Amino acid sequence: xxxxxxxxxxxxxxxxxxxxxxxxxxxxxxxxxxxxxxxxxxxxxxxxxxxxxxxxxxxxxxxxxxxxxxxxxxxxxxxxxxxxxxxxxxxxxxxxxxxxxxxxxxxxxxxxxxxxxxxxxxxxxxxxxxxxxxxxxxxxxxxxxxxxxxxxxxxxxxxxxxxxxxxxxxxxxxxxxxxxxxxxxxxxxxxxxxxxxxxxxxxxxxxxxxxxxxxxxxxxxxxxxxxxxxxxxxxxxxxxxxxxxxxxxxxxxxxxxxxxxxxxxxxxxxxxxxxxxxxxxxxxxxxxxxxxxxxxxxx
Amino acid sequence: xxxxxxxxxxxxxxxxxxxxxxxxxxxxxxxxxxxxxxxxxxxxxxxxxxxxxxxxxxxxxxxxxxxxxxxxxxxxxxxxxxxxxxxxxxxxxxxxxxxxxxxxxxxxxxxxxxxxxxxxxxxxxxxxxxxxxxxxxxxxxxxxxxxxxxxxxxxxxxxxxxxxxxxxxxxxxxxxxxxxxxxxxxxxxxxxxxxxxxxxxxxxxxxxxxxxxxxxxxxxxxxxxxxxxxxxxxxxxxxxxxxxxxxxxxxxxxxxxxxxxxxxxxxxxxxxxxxxxxxxxxxxxxxxxxxxxxxxxxx
Numbered sequence: 110x111x112x113x114x115x116x117x118x119x120x121x122x123x124x125x126x127x128x129x130x131x132x133x134x135x136x137x138x139x140x141x142x143x144x145x146x147x148x149x150x151x152x153x154x155x156x157x158x159x160x161x162x163x164x165x166x167x168x169x170x171x172x173x174x175x176x177x178x179x180x181x182x183x184x185x186x187x188x189x190x191x192x193x194x195x196x197x198x199x200x201x202x203x204x205x206x207x208x209x210x211x212x213x214x215x216x217x218x219x220x221x222x223x224x225x226x227x228x229x230x231x232x233x234x235x236x237x238x239x240x241x242x243x244x245x246x247x248x249x250x251x252x253x254x255x256x257x258x259x260x261x262x263x264x265x266x267x268x269x270x271x272x273x274x275x276x277x278x279x280x281x282x283x284x285x286x287x288x289x290x291x292x293x294x295x296x297x298x299x300x301x302x303x304x305x306x307x308x309x310x311x312x313x314x315x316x317x318x319x320x321x322x323x324x325x326x327x328x329x330x331x332x333x334x335x336x337x338x339x340x341x342x343x344x345x346x347x348x349x350x351x352x353x354x355x356x357x358x359x360x361x362x363x364x365x366x367x368x369x370x371x372x373x374x375x376x377x378x379x380x381x382x383x384x385x386x387x388x389x390x391x392x393x394x395x396x397x398x399x400x401x402x403x404x405x406x407x408x
Numbered sequence: 409x410x411x412x413x414x415x416x417x418x419x420x421x422x423x424x425x426x427x428x429x430x431x432x433x434x435x436x437x438x439x440x441x442x443x444x445x446x447x448x449x450x451x452x453x454x455x456x457x458x459x460x461x462x463x464x465x466x467x468x469x470x471x472x473x474x475x476x477x478x479x480x481x482x483x484x485x486x487x488x489x490x491x492x493x494x495x496x497x498x499x500x501x502x503x504x505x506x507x508x509x510x511x512x513x514x515x516x517x518x519x520x521x522x523x524x525x526x527x528x529x530x531x532x533x534x535x536x537x538x539x540x541x542x543x544x545x546x547x548x549x550x551x552x553x554x555x556x557x558x559x560x561x562x563x564x565x566x567x568x569x570x571x572x573x574x575x576x577x578x579x580x581x582x583x584x585x586x587x588x589x590x591x592x593x594x595x596x597x598x599x600x601x602x603x604x605x606x607x608x609x610x611x612x613x614x615x616x617x618x619x620x621x622x623x624x625x626x627x628x629x630x631x632x633x634x635x636x637x638x639x640x641x642x643x644x645x646x647x648x649x650x651x652x653x654x655x656x657x658x659x660x661x662x663x664x665x666x667x668x669x670x671x672x673x674x675x676x677x678x679x680x681x682x683x684x685x686x687x688x689x690x691x692x693x694x695x696x697x698x699x700x701x702x703x704x705x706x707x
Contacts, residue, residue: 154610196607254582258610260559260571262578272559279561283553285648308495311453311557349584 121399122171122187122210123392124164125221126151128239129316131160133167134392135175135185143177146170153203154193161206164189168209186212188399190221190391195253214402218391219244219253225394226363226387229401233359234387235351238366239319241266243350245357252357254350259315265343265350267368271318273343274325275310277335278302289335294324326371344375351380363387418510420698421470421486422691423463424520425450427538428615430459432466433691434474434484442476445469452502453492460505463488467508485511487698489520489690494552513701517690518543518552524693525662525686528700532658533686534650537665538618540565542649544656551656553649558614564642564649566667570617572642573624574609576634588634593623625670643674650679662686 123134131151135144148166187210194200195217223234223244233245240263242256259268278295280286301309328336422433430450434443447465486509493499494516522533522543532544539562541555558567579585600608627635
């Protein structure tokens, strides 16, 4: 292949944008990784223009990192995976973006994570991080479970564990539940007790609550009754969600996210036995999707 | 008593300020109601200057309503009862206000509700409205339970019933819980189903969730399993909170707030048998407190 041919070749960009950062990866038509990028928050639910700027920024970084000119953006086929675009109005709004790419193929972050985990093949993933959700893609059908966000759902997630831990402490302080080690955990994490907890955390974000999660799991390990009740309820939900995903008969099943290791200890053995390691990152999953959607034959 | 004497007499103003409105009542030294007022939101947690403006406005209205001049504010002893001032920093901030009154005596809305319900005497109240909480004042000791707000507590309240109802609908839509009548209730109240529920309600306020409460109670009445589980859990919490208040041996016990009637149907008979009707409004309770604190002998 001549250098000229390479210059005219399509390039594939994968974007994985979430609430705190946006990752990018640029690959050649033959699949070689040429460059990567990392920018800021890219969940359109928390700000559309900031999300689009982060995507643009991450894309430019990947191009620079690959030693290419910004003009080469015209031959980039982008797979853009974002949190939040499971909501139809946000999907439509991002899809209407006058993007700088030759083509843009938009998908949810979860779909990309699933494709990445299974090398672009059929499979299922469950995410246990600050939030929780599940996704399966099998024989052209896809299935999304959970992912309803901190206030309305996300059971078994880090933010949920933390919020439930704080509620248990407040009940214990009112004498409406037995004393719990979680009171020390709350003091250690946030430096407050009693009504100061309410003042400090009444308007906090999910990530603030997630900070308490590992201490809730630790207290459960040590046999604290309140922590055990919380962790078991969360694990039971994750078991049920996993079982529902496995009904779709995915060839592979992976669990990803910051709490995926710790929470597996509390999940049922039958589910844990089905878990296989993810094979790749979500931004690579986004490239799988973009390639498939673009259906372009490279000469 | 001559007119001149009445002119020099102290006046007592009661203020009851909450998240949506601020009520005022002005009484003479002999206890006669002279005028009333009604203004806007007065919870300092949701905006200090707005709260102080609402208090000022309600006070001026009561003076006008009584046919008095604004200069008469100088002989007003005000009992100011506010939501939010159970948080020490907010109490201190409001207490530092350069108020227009001769004296200001600040207390929580709950303390005033308790004094109002029991004619200024010892007693206990439980509030079941958009939020939930309990308060007892017996022999100089007071006891506050719950009232931790929508995100962290307020079990059994309207907002809690609504939030739990919505969570149950989302679980059912994922096939992780049986179908429930609450799905129709959510559609009827908010006009949405499926992921549109998440989009519409992810950032809603407690009062939005409270709108669903009466339909959750109705579904429980009709035997819906999901609604029954929610309502029973809420009622069990309210029973426990009431029991804890009754341990303080209050001579009287009242339940107030928009859902106090409906929720009593689900509470234990032993608790319900102890409930007596409130004798007066919180703003009158605030006046009881101000009179007691001012310790002024009117000549």
